[in-house]
Amino acid sequence: MKFQSVWRLLKDFGGGLRSRSTEYIEFELREMENIFPLLLVGSFVGIPSPPSNISIKLMPYVVREMYVMGRRAGDMDDVAGEVFGLFID
Amino acid sequence: MPTTAVILIAIVIYVCVYLFYGRPIARNVVKIDPSRETPAHRLYDGVDYVPGKWPVVFGHHFASIAGAAPIVGPIVALAWGWVPCIIWIWFGNAFIGAIHDFMALTASVRYDGKSIQWTSGEVMTPRVSFIFSIFVYLTMILVVAAFANVVANLFVGTPSVATASLLFMAIAVLIGYLIYWRKLSLPWMTVLGLALLAAAIVGSMQIPLALPKTTWMVILFFYIIIAASLPVTILLQPRDYLNAYLLVFFLLLGGIAFIGLNGAITWPAFTSFNAHAIGGQASPFWPTVPLVIACGALSGFHAIVGSGTTSKMLDTEAHALRIGYGAMLTEGFVSTLVVVALGAFGLTVAGITAGEVGIAGWKDLGIAVFSESYAMGANAIFGMSVAFGITFASLAVCCFALTTLDTTNRIARFAWGDILTRGVPSEAARKNPAFRFFTSRWVAATIAAGLGIYLATTGEVFSAMWAAFGGANQMLAAIALMTSCIWATNVLRGGKKCLPTLIPAFFLWVTVAAAYIWYISAMAGIVNPVTLVIMGIMLVLSFYLLYEFIVALKRGPKKAA
Numbered sequence: 001m002k003f004q005s006v007w008r009l010l011k012d013f014g015g016g017l018r019s020r021s022t023e024y025i026e027f028e029l030r031e032m033e034n035i036f037p038l039l040l041v042g043s044f045v046g047i048p049s050p051p052s053n054i055s056i057k058l059m060p061y062v063v064r065e066m067y068v069m070g071r072r073a074g075d076m077d078d079v080a081g082e083v084f085g086l087f088i089d
Numbered sequence: 090m091p092t093t094a095v096i097l098i099a100i101v102i103y104v105c106v107y108l109f110y111g112r113p114i115a116r117n118v119v120k121i122d123p124s125r126e127t128p129a130h131r132l133y134d135g136v137d138y139v140p141g142k143w144p145v146v147f148g149h150h151f152a153s154i155a156g157a158a159p160i161v162g163p164i165v166a167l168a169w170g171w172v173p174c175i176i177w178i179w180f181g182n183a184f185i186g187a188i189h190d191f192m193a194l195t196a197s198v199r200y201d202g203k204s205i206q207w208t209s210g211e212v213m214t215p216r217v218s219f220i221f222s223i224f225v226y227l228t229m230i231l232v233v234a235a236f237a238n239v240v241a242n243l244f245v246g247t248p249s250v251a252t253a254s255l256l257f258m259a260i261a262v263l264i265g266y267l268i269y270w271r272k273l274s275l276p277w278m279t280v281l282g283l284a285l286l287a288a289a290i291v292g293s294m295q296i297p298l299a300l301p302k303t304t305w306m307v308i309l310f311f312y313i314i315i316a317a318s319l320p321v322t323i324l325l326q327p328r329d330y331l332n333a334y335l336l337v338f339f340l341l342l343g344g345i346a347f348i349g350l351n352g353a354i355t356w357p358a359f360t361s362f363n364a365h366a367i368g369g370q371a372s373p374f375w376p377t378v379p380l381v382i383a384c385g386a387l388s389g390f391h392a393i394v395g396s397g398t399t400s401k402m403l404d405t406e407a408h409a410l411r412i413g414y415g416a417m418l419t420e421g422f423v424s425t426l427v428v429v430a431l432g433a434f435g436l437t438v439a440g441i442t443a444g445e446v447g448i449a450g451w452k453d454l455g456i457a458v459f460s461e462s463y464a465m466g467a468n469a470i471f472g473m474s475v476a477f478g479i480t481f482a483s484l485a486v487c488c489f490a491l492t493t494l495d496t497t498n499r500i501a502r503f504a505w506g507d508i509l510t511r512g513v514p515s516e517a518a519r520k521n522p523a524f525r526f527f528t529s530r531w532v533a534a535t536i537a538a539g540l541g542i543y544l545a546t547t548g549e550v551f552s553a554m555w556a557a558f559g560g561a562n563q564m565l566a567a568i569a570l571m572t573s574c575i576w577a578t579n580v581l582r583g584g585k586k587c588l589p590t591l592i593p594a595f596f597l598w599v600t601v602a603a604a605y606i607w608y609i610s611a612m613a614g615i616v617n618p619v620t621l622v623i624m625g626i627m628l629v630l631s632f633y634l635l636y637e638f639i640v641a642l643k644r645g646p647k648k649a650a
Binding site: 009016018021025028029071079085 | 325329332333334398
């Protein structure tokens with residue numbers, strides 16, 4: 001039992017080490033996620049596609065994206081901090 | 090002294106410090122509350138804020154803070170002897186570095202995962218946050234200069250590493266292609282990648298690639314720009330993935346070898362207070378030691394990593410101590426192993442006597458000496474071939490340095506844009522073609538890489554360039570500590586001074602500022618004048634930051650977190 005928990009701990013630690021390598025992909029994915037809701041509901045902020053009525057119809061299906069977009073809009077004063085956090089020394 | 094005794098002393102010190110210094114600070118200063126929701130839960134979105142199991146977050150955080158620096162620093166610092174070197178590592182870890190990392194992480198957790206840079210603007214003034222960006226950018230240029238030197242010196246000193254590194258890149262591209270484009274199984278591709286990597290190390294010993302340092306510098310210049318601009322899935326991501334395994338093998342093999350070795354440390358315990366450690370000049374141990382042993386004892390970048398990424402993954406505040414404080418102690422342990430390895434084999438490998446260490450005309454040991462010492466330890470315990478061990482250890486250090494170079498230029502590019510955008514608030518001015526030109530992707534990437542490589546090629550003595558990077562890094566740490574101190578004093582304790590952060594913040598600032606002054610006067614004529622100008626700018630800015638720090642400290646509480 002103890003051996004199993006030690007093994008699990010080491011496995012998780014190794015997983016953590018490996019997960020560091022995907023951080024840049026995750027960062028780029030997040031950037032794409034930002035673009036996606038903007039494309040969907042961009043007409044509200046002046047991006048002319050799609051028309052507002054379609055955006056409103058789509059809204060119930062993009063609740064999560066709207067939430068993420070709203071929260072990330074609040075983080076715009078700390079974008080540099082996020083990018084600097086990707087550094088390795 | 091036996092190597093095992095030093096390692097056991099290190100373990101005892103680290104455990105005691107964790108239990109009897111770290112824990113009380115977590116309990117009494119930060120008032121860690123496991124029932125308080127962390128940003129990973131409170132702001133969970135499945136994208137940025139996602140809680141992770143503590144070993145996963147620890148591994149992720151450790152992989153971000155453990156690069157080549159904790160290995161290179163002690164190699165240079167051994168000019169003072171191994172005892173002062175190891176004392177600074179342990180002292181710096183326990184009372185400055187680990188506190189710095191832990192406080193930055195917890196401050197970020199309390200401020201919804203915001204970065205330490207943002208927090209500095211919040212608890213002091215927005216100007217501090219802007220200066221933080223300038224510091225990061227200038228540091229990035231010095232990082233390029235120092236780490237390009239590390240890589241080029243390794244390639245020149247051990248040409249088989251150059252071959253192995255190039256083969257490693259080719260393997261990474263192949264594995265990335267097979268995983269992302271051919272959709273082949275990740276576990277099998279991992280096995281294939283590691284097998285090819287082992288074959289590359291063996292093969293590279295037969296076909297060493299010997300080129301002059303200047304040629305490597307030119308190659309590195311183009312490499313940095315291209316690597317920073319390629320899609321990450323082509324090279325960086327698969328290479329970092331395989332790097333993680335390299336890091337594990339490197340640490341496991343070295344850790345077990347030097348714990349089990351029980352050899353004698355033959356390196357002189359102490360040479361002189363004014364050993365010729367930096368740029369071949371007589372360098373006073375205080376205040377210059379932090380310029381040399383940077384990340385092994387404390388590092389400003391840890392605050393940036395901890396507050397930029399780790400804080401958004403923390404499952405509960407109860408994990409903050411073991412991740413923030415514990416990971417720094419673990420990194421200090423890596424530096425301890427480096428000192429022990431060189432202490433046991435350094436003199437033999439370098440072919441010098443104890444009396445020659447740190448005297449006039451002394452040049453730093455070089456990473457090749459560390460690699461061979463590591464290989465001899467691995468040979469003594471595991472019977473691994475010394476030639477294989479040298480290439481393996483050198484490749485591991487080289488990969489850490491290359492990864493740092495890759496990320497550096499991406500970040501420098503961003504920092505450049507951030508500084509210019511904040512420095513030019515007028516929308517009309519930003520539409521100016523000159524502004525657009527200077528903030529464009531390729532120009533921004535070329536400026537940082539070009540300036541860094543230029544400094545690297547004109548700084549003849551590696552230790553002098555390394556100390557410039559170390560100084561920038563340590564001043565970043567001082568700013569982060571000042572931020573944490575103001576947060577702890579004004580926000581957590583209602584204006585009551587927080588000595589565990591105030592003393593290290595002030596001590597570090599005084600030490601590093603004094604070291605800057607020494608560096609600028611002692612390194613004139615040794616390093617490129619541009620390096621001295623960069624150090625001068627940082628020194629002036631650091632005085633301004635001290636002023637802001639004192640004003641914020643006197644002002645007292647502003648608002649609660």
